Amino acid sequence: MRNYSTTKRVLVTGGAGFLGSHLCDRLIADGCDVLCLDNLYTGAKQNIEHLLGHPRFEFMRHDVTFPLYVEVDEIYNLACPASPIHYQYDPVQTTKTSVHGAINMLGLAKRTRARIFQASTSEVYGDPEVHPQQESYWGRVNPIGERACYDEGKRCAETLFFDYHRQHGLEIKVARIFNTYGPRMHPNDGRVVSNFIMQALRNKPITLYGEGSQTRSFCYVDDMVDGIMRLMSAPAEFAGPVNLGNPIEFTVRQLAEQIVDLVGSSSSLECHDLPSDDPRQRKPDISLAQERLGWHPKVQLSDGLPKTIAYFDDLIRSGSA
Ligand code: NAD
Ligand code: UDP
Numbered sequence: 001m002r003n004y005s006t007t008k009r010v011l012v013t014g015g016a017g018f019l020g021s022h023l024c025d026r027l028i029a030d031g032c033d034v035l036c037l038d039n040l041y042t043g044a045k046q047n048i049e050h051l052l053g054h055p056r057f058e059f060m061r062h063d064v065t066f067p068l069y070v071e072v073d074e075i076y077n078l079a080c081p082a083s084p085i086h087y088q089y090d091p092v093q094t095t096k097t098s099v100h101g102a103i104n105m106l107g108l109a110k111r112t113r114a115r116i117f118q119a120s121t122s123e124v125y126g127d128p129e130v131h132p133q134q135e136s137y138w139g140r141v142n143p144i145g146e147r148a149c150y151d152e153g154k155r156c157a158e159t160l161f162f163d164y165h166r167q168h169g170l171e172i173k174v175a176r177i178f179n180t181y182g183p184r185m186h187p188n189d190g191r192v193v194s195n196f197i198m199q200a201l202r203n204k205p206i207t208l209y210g211e212g213s214q215t216r217s218f219c220y221v222d223d224m225v226d227g228i229m230r231l232m233s234a235p236a237e238f239a240g241p242v243n244l245g246n247p248i249e250f251t252v253r254q255l256a257e258q259i260v261d262l263v264g265s266s267s268s269l270e271c272h273d274l275p276s277d278d279p280r281q282r283k284p285d286i287s288l289a290q291e292r293l294g295w296h297p298k299v300q301l302s303d304g305l306p307k308t309i310a311y312f313d314d315l316i317r318s319g320s321a
Contacts, residue, residue: 007033007056009071011114013064013105014078016043018184019119019177022225023076024048028057030229035070039063042081046320047184064101065093068108074232075116077105080154082121083189084147084275091149098153099160106164115171117232118161120241122178122282123151132249132283135176135241145277158241165239173231173238178245178284182221182304183311187321193218196256197305197312198321200265210274212253215281219246220304223297230293238292245284246297255301262305 010027014020015036020043027034033056036048040061051057062068064079080097081087087094102118109116125133126141141151164170181193188194199206227244250258253269260267289295315321 009033009073011035011072011075013037016040016048020078021047021184022221024051026225028054037062042086042186064104065096067104072112072114075105075109075114078119083191085190087150088146094149095153098157102157102160106160109170110168117173118157120158120174120176121154122176124155124176127279131281132285134285135243135288142277147277171236174240175228175231175244176241178219179216180219180221180224182308187315192252196259197309200259200263200267201313201316203266205270206256206267208253208256208269208271211271213251215249215251217246217249217283218301219297220299223299227295230295234293242288243284243286244289247284247286249283263309
C-alpha cells in the first residue's frame, strides 16, 4: 500500500557496508526515504551511525537469504561480502547470499513493482582472455575454484535478474562493478588497497602476491556511487549489464609503490604466493556507461588515495583498527 507521502522509498541491502553506506548518504542527500538492510556480516553500524537519527533513515538487521516484506519504490541489492577472505570464509553462505538473496529481492520487486538494481561484479569475467573487458564477453570462470562461490553466485544472480525481467517484466538494472576503494573499506578485509595502506601506515612489509605484475583498475567510491545512481535513473529499457569502473590500469606493484610514497612509509615490498585463480589482468571498457549514462570516473588514483589513507590513519589513531 502506498502511503500519502510522495517521498521515494528506497531499500539498500548491504547498506551498512562500504559501498552501501556511501549510497545511503547520497540517497538521503537527494531526499529519499532510505531503508538500510544489513546482517552486519562485513558491514558495521559505524558506517551509518551518522545517519541513525535522521528522520528519513531506518536501519533493519536482516539476512537477505530470508524473505522480506516491506513496501518500497526502488531496491539497490548490494548485500554480499566482497573481499576474497570474507567471501571464502563461508562459501556456502556467500552463494546463498547472491542466489537466495537475489530471489528474495526480485520477489519483493515483483510484488511492489519496484525498480531493482543488482551490484554485479567484474568477477563474472573471471580470469579474462579479452582485454579490456566489454559487457559482451561471457567470461572465463573456474566453476569449482575457491572464488567460484562469489563469481558463480553473482553470475547466477545476473541470470535471475534477466529471467525476472523477461518472464515478469521487472525493471532491472545490472552493473558490473570493478575494483572500488575509498573511506569505510574494512581495514582487515584483505583487499589490496586497504591491505597496502594499513601496512604502509604501520611501516610493515607490503604483501605483493606473486610478483605484483597482475593489473587492476581502481575506481574511487564517489565516482562509483554516481554511476550506480545514474544507472538506476536511466530509462527503463536500459537494463544493462553495464561496466562501472575506472579504466586506468595499474600493476599491483605500481599501486604499492604509490601508496608507500604517499604515506612516506619505510615499508619494503615483499613477494608472497599468488592466490589460486587470481585474475592476471582487469580493466573495464566503459564505453557503454559513457554512451548510455554519460558517466565516466573523475577522481584520479593520486587524488582518491590520500583521502583513503587519511581515513585509515584516523582509524589507527583512534584505536579502531
Ligand atoms: P562490503 O562487504 O563492505 O558490503 C557488503 C554488505 O553486505 C556488508 O555490510 C555485509 O554485512 C552485507 N551482507 C553480507 N551478506 C549479507 C546477507 N546475507 N544479508 C544482508 N546483508 C549482508 O562490500 P562492498 O565493497 O561495499 O560491496 C558491496 C556490493 O558491491 C557487493 O555486492 C559486492 O559484491 C559488490 N562489488 C563491490 C566491489 C568493490 O570493489 N567494492 C567490486 C565489485 C562488486
Ligand atoms: N593483492 C596483493 N596483496 C595483498 C592483497 C591483494 O598483491 O595484500 C593482489 C591480489 O592478489 C589481486 C589484487 O591485489 O591480484 C587485487 O586483490 P583484491 O583482493 O583487492 O581484489 P580482486 O582480486 O577481487 O580484484
